[in-house]
Amino acid sequence: MVPEIYTLIAFLVIVAAYLLHRILVGGQEFRKFSGKMLVTCPETHERVAVKIASGRAALAATVGKEHLELSQCTRWPERKDCDQACLCELEADPQAHSIWTIAAKWYEGKHCVYCGRPIAPFSHLDHPPALVNPEDKIVDWDRITPERLPEALASGRAVCWNCGIIEGFRQHKPELVIERPWKH
Helix, strand or coil: CHHHHHHHHHHHHHHHHHHHHHHHHHHHHHHHCEEEEEEECCCCCCEEEEEEEEEHHHHHHHCCCCCCCCEEEECCCCCCCCCCCHHEEEEEHHHEEEEEHHHHHHHHHCCCCCCCCEECCCCCCCCCCCCCCCCCEEEEEEHHHHHHHHHHHHHHEEEEEHHHHHHHHHHCCHHCCCCCCCCC
């Protein structure tokens, strides 16, 4: 009786380890393809923002298969029945197409135009930095439509979150702000 129990326990441990491994693989797949991404549409040759059905990709990865499909595209609903050929671009290097990665690389090594402090590295748990557009308006980078983000970053200047809040308030409610005697 005792050897059978040990065999059963060993079998259950092996099955649990295998399932845990498959779940971790699915989690990696989910993280790799989550969030909005920029691709070039093969049909129009224009930049479009897409989102992968990352939950389905993760589920497929847990059973050892690869399955990518779009869950959103800026060309939808008009072109919802496209062949999704843009997925080839994402399969090669999904991180390079991630909106988050594009913005993080742009802010890397930059300093705030107002206070001069370095912009902190990106974190999902921290306040996002902003930028000053050519019209000198404060804009949160994550509020810019994804397909326009590269142009906005190319023409913008980096602003830390603190200065973005302060200067944004000054721009939106100037009647409530008393001018400071010191400069930025």
